[in-house]
Amino acid sequence: MKTVRRLVYGEILTAVAFVLLAFLALFSFFDLIDELSGLGRPSLLQPGERYTIADALLHVALLLPSRLYELMPIAVLIGTVYALARLAQGSEFTVLRTSGLGPGLALRLVALLGVLFALVTFAVGDYVAPWAERQAQLFKAQFRGGISIGQTGAWLRERAEGTHTSVNVRALAPNGELQGIRLFVFDDRGRVQQTVRAASGSIDAEAGVWRLRDVERQRFDDPQRTLRETLPMLDWPSTLSADMLTVALLKPERMRTLDLFQYVQHLQANEQTTQRYEIEFWRKLFYPLSCVVMVVLALPFAYLHFRDQGLSAYVFAGILIGISFFLVNSVFGHIGNLQGWQPWLAAAAPSALYSLLSLAAFAWLVLRR
Template sequence: MRVIQRYFTSEITRSVLFALAAFLALFAFFEMMGQLEQVGRNGYKLQQAVFYVLMGLPGNVYELMPTAVLIGTIYTLSQLAARSEFTIMRVSSMSTGMAAKVLLRIGVGFAVLTIVFGELIAPKASEWAEKLKLQAQGASMSSQFRSGMWAKDVIKDKGLEGNVTGSRFINIQTVQPDGRIEGVKLYELDTDFHMARMVTAKDGMYEGNHQWVLNEVVQSDFTGGGNRKITEPVKTVKIPQMKLVSEVTPEILSVLFADPDRMSAYDLLAYTKHLEANNQRTDRYEIAFWKKIVYPLSIFVMLALALPFAYLHFRAGGVSLKIFTGIMIGVCFQLINSLFSHLGLLNTWPAFMTAALPSLLFMALAIGALWWVERT
């Protein structure tokens, strides 16, 4: 079995890498066509567009890995079947279960590679690409709302610890590529949701350890809270510089612009906890988190779907037909995976079920196909 394991591993790995490279070249070509339309505008140069496309490839590797594994494995098994090698292996006492174990061991490596790209490489590469593009164009990040972006955190009497004394709504007009925030407004409410303080600042910079430094600050205190009379004056002071302790960090702000599917599971979990602490909806990010957990397991589903093709050498057409079938299965898997994410969000399905159901459906399809080819 060791010889068969090494043989299968080398052949399948070579085919998968070839399929993945072909897909990456195709996606990079179309992405480059889209970037060329922006070259020359606001100082955006060709080399920066090329770098932007290259930095997007790790994300494509993560998304395309299951499909590449499916196509590469189908090609390899079809070739073995066409050369009657797989038949000889079966005659030599290799059962379907043994073949499945061989593919399972190969799938572990591809699953680990998928996790590495999805958790470590792709999120950082996407972040660098966006920052480079914004710096090249002299632009800044802002939300789709005219009032800028909004975030919420709680106010505690000891900074990040202690008793909750109120809540804070943070409004930021723009976030520069270097992390500087501009047009900052803070609305602080007491535990009875009465306005206690309003702070405006020209800009601010993150110092680390949940501390921001705000510049050119105007602070207005509303004494008396909900019992304040209209005739009571509002105390307003101007402060050249002020430190702000907040649970909101640059990582949390970057989430407001990022696609949840391109974020790491760690960042999704941290942001979900932040939303839960502030009594905000977490459905979208919970679904994205569980998709990150389940997605590497789809490698094994694709390998299970590819295995029946090894038994079709007497009943099917050429290798090209099988590869085309594999491409269609891979496309259907991606479409259904995306469809269930939207359906789960609209119908408030449990996040884990929404993420796992597509893989379970295709695994059931693979088991049914194996049962059929063994009986016929």
């Protein structure tokens, strides 16, 4: 069995590594082309420095872990289909079957390798990719002015005794400074008590305050008049941390699983909608398991015959299956968000569907043919 495992795993690992390397090279080339338009842009932190080709290559290199995380399942599918089909084409898999490699043993053999791929995908997606993505954004922000989402930036909400505050931060500067801060304080009846606008600020986590600069403050305590004041500095008590703000400025799919869970808890505590982030949380949990689904999808190709069609046709079929899986996975996520489905159902349904289809195809090929 050790010899069989060495043969099958060696073929699959080699094929997957080759496919993954090819995909990473292709997508890195596309990323580099996108970065060429920014060459020559001046740095905001280091006067005199400009965005060079070396900076573009560094930015592309920092995006590689995220690309690897995204491409791993489809690379596993294509590589496994190629490896198993090649073994079948050379009659090596037929020899293994006549030597005692039954369907159940073959399924268990590739499933164990799929678990290994899933662990690697989880480690990269939960530890390496979020850190690298954050560094890439901070690095690029030196030449673009800050990290932001859309036109208005990040919105957060914080509840306190008798009041609740809506917080808007337009962007996060490369040095960690907050830019374009707006605070709206409401009472229990939903009436505005005061608004605060600040050009910039920083978070002092130890003191539990936001240190705001160039502040314009409006109070509505007196219904007859509005009190306006301009302050050079203002310490605003807040429990919102820098990590929480950074999480809000990152795309949900780029967050760590723990950060997503904590952010969902924060949104629930402040009575904000969590559907989108809950779906992304469950997708982060189920996405590595798609590697197991991919190797199970590839296993029926080892039981096909190659008299009429060549190896390339089966590899192309594997690519189409992989693309369809990711399309269905994405569509289920959007539909689940729009229709208010259970987050775990919207995230798990595509993997469960394709697992059943692959097991059905495997059973039909083995038992009926």
